[in-house]
Amino acid sequence: MCGIVGVVSNAPVNQLIYDALLLLQHRGQDAAGIVTQQSRKFFMHKAKGMVRDVFRTRNMRALPGNVGLGQVRYPTAGNAYNEEEAQPFYVNAPFGIVLVHNGNLTNAQALKAELFSTDHRHINTESDSEVLLNVFAHELDRASRGLALQPSDVFAAVAAVHRRVRGSYAVIALIAGHGVVAFRDPYGIRPLSMGRSAEGTVMLASESVALEGTGHAFERHVAPGEAVFIDTAGQVHAQQCAEHPRLYPCVFEYVYLARPDSVMDGISVYQARLNLGEALAKRVISTVPPNEIDVVIPIPESSRPSAMQLAQLLGIPYREGFVKNRYVGRTFIMPGQGVRKKSVRQKLNVISSEFKGRNVLLVDDSIVRGTTSREIVQMARDAGARKVYLASAAPPVRFPNVYGIDMPTREELVAHGRSVDEVRALIGCDALIYQDVDGMKRAIGSLNPALNGFDASCFDGVYVTGDIDPTDIARINEARVGQEDPLDETTSRLALPNAQES
């Protein structure tokens, strides 16, 4: 996941894009970029770092124009430490195009070779987004006739992208002098929504929170496979460009990635997390009698709604036992295990009085590498807890994700090749309760019966695009292993004993 935004207005958009990126910061902490366009010229600034640090006043002043794009990056392809892979990406032909992408292509390698040998295009980074931009540019060149670009040409190019590209992609691109096009892959794996301000400014963004927070009323989601083209006069054109579009949004967006105040594909993320808490409560009862739990404590931040709902259902006090240092970012999306591990301790500190002599049930939204849980359980014990139970609002994460979440290797997943009890022993808690896969899908899916299903591949190993070649997974794994910061001395991959292939 990354956060993307695009704006078409009749007033300068630099500040608006900056504000929207701040609201999407939780989707990517590694790099940020903005591009604007004035008189057919692009103005771009992108760099590694958080939005606040990347854009100084002088950078903002150098971003004129009434139309533009922005991105916050969480790398899932290429190298987290390569500034050149920060987005937006630019190509000069046809017309001049800049593009931002959220997602991950599973056939980027093959496309890259094809772009070189057949389309005679050069790709200069390891980023799959640069590949995607070049495929789109090549197809737009083929579809357009002369300088007068028609919406139908743009839609033909998007249809060709759907035919060539595999994987997940929510995309916003700006075509110099013509307008902004936004499209989503035919399974709608990554989110994209659209809104409008009272003044008529149109905004496209990964999450509805970016629209609301900048004064744009949510209008609709971009449908899977659909392309929306906003021309320079502000007119919106839309067309379905995929042959068999289906809606299979990534379930992990609801579990962890998105902000709870966002609505995605008709589902409130907050309500989804409440429902997960409700379903989890039922599973807790069958493992630990509620009268053996003195207090329910959430592991901040994302687990709060689930923990709250679970506590209410079980009739157990809900208390805050960990205080989050708000200046430390999200640990899961940090690149490299060393920095993630160190950051859990920096990020969370205990309020000892909530643990002393009590049986505590800690609730997290998910357990992925087990970095957070292992530290947290130890901290609870050090603070004097008698028994430490742990419940996860999501099922065990057992399979690599290839659609834009950085969990590319099975070996790094604490639940891969292990029984629940083996995971429990490794984490060091007295009982471990996981949500089950069907329960998770029901809890969230019941909020929008129009969905065809979810991409829940990291939980059930089913890859919805259906065309994942095992060599693709192996290749993605290979490319991502060893992505720790070379300057971080604490970096070392999590050594988990006894992991077996499943």
Ligand SMILES: O=P(O)(O)OC[C@H]1O[C@H](OP(=O)(O)OP(=O)(O)O)[C@H](O)[C@@H]1O
């Ligand atoms: O098992 P792990 O590999 O540690 O990953 C799972 C943890 O990472 C996330 O928290 P994070 O700190 O990223 O963000 P949050 O503050 O939104 O909970 C998630 O909420 C879990 O707590």
Ligand SMILES: NC(=O)CC[C@H](N)C(=O)O
């Ligand atoms: N998480 C994402 O959406 C990442 C986009 C793209 N694959 C990159 O690595 O830059």
Ligand SMILES: [Mg+2]
């Ligand atoms: Mg967390």
